[in-house]
Amino acid sequence: MDKTLKNPERRALLKTLGAATAASAGVGLLPGCGRGKNTGEENLAFAEIPHGLDGRHHLPEGYSADILLRWGDPLAAGAGPFDPAVLNAAEQERRFGYNNDFIAFMPLDHDAGPGGVDRHSVSRNSERGLLCVNHEYTQPHLMFSGYSGEYSVSAEHVAVEQAACGHTVVEIEKTAGGWRPVVGSPYNRRITLNTEMDIVGPAAGDSRLQTAADPSGARVFGTVGNCAGGKTPWGTVLIAEEGFGSAFQGDPDSIADPVEARNHHTFGIAPDNRNWGEHDRRFDIAVEPNEPNRFGWMVELAPYDPASRPRKLTNLGRFVHEGFTLVCKPGQPVAAYGGDDGIEKCVYKYVSRRPYRPGDFAHNRQLLTDGTLYAARFDENGSGRWLPLVFGEGPLTAENGFRNQADVLIDARRAAKLAGATPMDRPEDVETNPVNDCTYVMLTKNKKRDADETDAANPRPRNTAGHVLEIVPPGENGRRDHTSDTFQWNTFLLGGNPNAEDPRERGAYGEQRPGSISAHGWFACPDNVAFDSRGNMWIATDGCERFGFHDGLWAMATEGERRALPKHFFGCPRGAELCGPEFTPDGKTLFVSVQHPASDGDSTFDNPLHRWPDNDPALPPRPAVLAIRRKDGKLIGS
Numbered sequence: 001m002d003k004t005l006k007n008p009e010r011r012a013l014l015k016t017l018g019a020a021t022a023a024s025a026g027v028g029l030l031p032g033c034g035r036g037k038n039t040g041e042e043n044l045a046f047a048e049i050p051h052g053l054d055g056r057h058h059l060p061e062g063y064s065a066d067i068l069l070r071w072g073d074p075l076a077a078g079a080g081p082f083d084p085a086v087l088n089a090a091e092q093e094r095r096f097g098y099n100n101d102f103i104a105f106m107p108l109d110h111d112a113g114p115g116g117v118d119r120h121s122v123s124r125n126s127e128r129g130l131l132c133v134n135h136e137y138t139q140p141h142l143m144f145s146g147y148s149g150e151y152s153v154s155a156e157h158v159a160v161e162q163a164a165c166g167h168t169v170v171e172i173e174k175t176a177g178g179w180r181p182v183v184g185s186p187y188n189r190r191i192t193l194n195t196e197m198d199i200v201g202p203a204a205g206d207s208r209l210q211t212a213a214d215p216s217g218a219r220v221f222g223t224v225g226n227c228a229g230g231k232t233p234w235g236t237v238l239i240a241e242e243g244f245g246s247a248f249q250g251d252p253d254s255i256a257d258p259v260e261a262r263n264h265h266t267f268g269i270a271p272d273n274r275n276w277g278e279h280d281r282r283f284d285i286a287v288e289p290n291e292p293n294r295f296g297w298m299v300e301l302a303p304y305d306p307a308s309r310p311r312k313l314t315n316l317g318r319f320v321h322e323g324f325t326l327v328c329k330p331g332q333p334v335a336a337y338g339g340d341d342g343i344e345k346c347v348y349k350y351v352s353r354r355p356y357r358p359g360d361f362a363h364n365r366q367l368l369t370d371g372t373l374y375a376a377r378f379d380e381n382g383s384g385r386w387l388p389l390v391f392g393e394g395p396l397t398a399e400n401g402f403r404n405q406a407d408v409l410i411d412a413r414r415a416a417k418l419a420g421a422t423p424m425d426r427p428e429d430v431e432t433n434p435v436n437d438c439t440y441v442m443l444t445k446n447k448k449r450d451a452d453e454t455d456a457a458n459p460r461p462r463n464t465a466g467h468v469l470e471i472v473p474p475g476e477n478g479r480r481d482h483t484s485d486t487f488q489w490n491t492f493l494l495g496g497n498p499n500a501e502d503p504r505e506r507g508a509y510g511e512q513r514p515g516s517i518s519a520h521g522w523f524a525c526p527d528n529v530a531f532d533s534r535g536n537m538w539i540a541t542d543g544c545e546r547f548g549f550h551d552g553l554w555a556m557a558t559e560g561e562r563r564a565l566p567k568h569f570f571g572c573p574r575g576a577e578l579c580g581p582e583f584t585p586d587g588k589t590l591f592v593s594v595q596h597p598a599s600d601g602d603s604t605f606d607n608p609l610h611r612w613p614d615n616d617p618a619l620p621p622r623p624a625v626l627a628i629r630r631k632d633g634k635l636i637g638s
């Protein structure tokens, strides 16, 4: 029986969401997940921090944070302290990049050295490892002196920007004095817009990926827009290419082929984008109309092998990738979930053709290059279907402009919509809880959804605060079938203030018991998500400042009485969003990415809003990764 409908407040809320919603998407309706125990006194017993807004970061009593890595910190041996006045592209390539985002902690086995890739891949060492960090984008007005506008003024600055994007692999170790990077480690590596990589899968070599510099269509320089990502149990990280369109300049309507023009439009390529095209012609679509088709993929990187070439995995489709996270069960195909972070874009799942075999690294490394991509349809009655994006099936045929499977993957957005997938309120991270085996979709916001465009899965018009959906694959907690093409779903929570006057803006958490959420427990705009080993959900936000307080991290149970009742754990310095929450395997360190601190209003390098984290008048504000621990060394959040 649906106990939530007995509650008059719940009934009122559901009424405001519309009748179609009430049937399926009430917060706390439980078609499978949420019935377990995850509530003891010790669970998430930290002292909640208040909402606030200032130039500092904030943690609960009893916790401390090491400032582990900041933009410009040295990685290569001999690279000295950061001096922004003498920064050039060659220096930047030896240093930590800008606007850190996704974080993967990849343990290093105690005894295996370089070459012990398989040993490292299964290690649970929580005191030494490789930190693999995305660098999403650059902000020249906060990186260089003398700027008033937001675009680079010289080819030299563009080159620094391109060297500051991409990804960092850096060895880190926990010492008596805290976590620190191992400068000069042979594992340390920067991936930039100049790193050569392969393109693999059905779109590799396709004519739409060929350029003057690469007639093979299978080798590309660099990656950009690297937002969130994922990890594999075979020792690789998955790096998303998200907002790549803004790197390209030009007018899509100047392209003769209407399919290609529409393709470039959907990714926001425009004449007034950042001006890289003026200084680096491959980012000018009038010169290289196919270059954008070589971005918008998931990239797989093998950090334990510093000489390895990254590869772009075209099987996972091309869109504004937030990330892809895996569910790997012995003897079953791998399922991988991802979001397309665009307004009214879709949620995706990939299922490998062959099964995952623990320990068979050569076999497992091919699982992401041979399988099927699906997009999600969320039905009004709380069920859902994964729709295969396969050339020749359904509408994905020549009549609709698809020549082959390469076209389906290059234009995955169009394929998903044609197949009938549900347009969502900006899907960000999609990740599976290792304890209850349900999958959670962060939907950050969508102010453009009109009242007559709402549906059960996107119930709010002008959705300013976002929401979280729970996907429940068939089966029982811990033994769900992520390869099935059907699922159940429900609304886990609605972001925003639970006491907002306008019922359409009102947040909804847990079972909506009066007083069950504190004044600081609510948040808006869920973006990245991580789970601890007990199945608690940790949500990082991007958009709370519009509601009057800092972005940060909120933790909550997914099961039991305190299901979907967040507690506020971390607050960012003003102007920053929080990204990349990542636990060490022992749960005693939590890494977080503070991205674009002091980034609002008229803030510039010369006159910043604040200078976090250094607070040194000689240094600008710097994006940074923090390593959070309990002062007593115990489990984070317990």
Ligand code: FEO
Residues within 6 Å of the ligand: 136, 227, 228, 242, 322, 341, 428, 527
């Ligand atoms: Fe880079 Fe979707 O946040």
Ligand code: CA
Residues within 6 Å of the ligand: 227, 228, 322, 428, 429, 527, 528
């Ligand atoms: Ca994100």
Ligand code: CA
Residues within 6 Å of the ligand: 227, 527, 542, 577, 578, 579
């Ligand atoms: Ca983000």
